[in-house]
Amino acid sequence: MEKTTIVAIILGVLVLVSVVQAFQLNGLKEKVADGQLKVSSSSSTPVTSSAGADKKTAALPSSVKNLPDMVGGC
Numbered sequence: 258m259e260k261t262t263i264v265a266i267i268l269g270v271l272v273l274v275s276v277v278q279a280f281q282l283n284g285l286k287e288k289v290a291d292g293q294l295k296v297s298s299s300s301s302t303p304v305t306s307s308a309g310a311d312k313k314t315a316a317l318p319s320s321v322k323n324l325p326d327m328v329g330g331c
Contacts, residue, residue: 288294 285294
């Protein structure tokens with residue numbers, strides 16, 4: 258096989274995969290809009306928001322507890 262034929266086949270497969278994914282995404286959007294599918298987080302750790310008077314503390318993993326306040330900032 259020639260190089261251009263192989264590249265054309267790979268490009269065709271990639272386009273086909275992207276079309277299938279576009280249809281799947283459209284179907285998911287319709288299910289969410291109709292209320293058939295519930296969007297939720299798979300995290301078991303409670304998430305807190307600092308915006309508000311009700312401040313709750315979340316349990317952090319031990320790897321996160323010892324991080325500096327600013328990472329990569331000035």
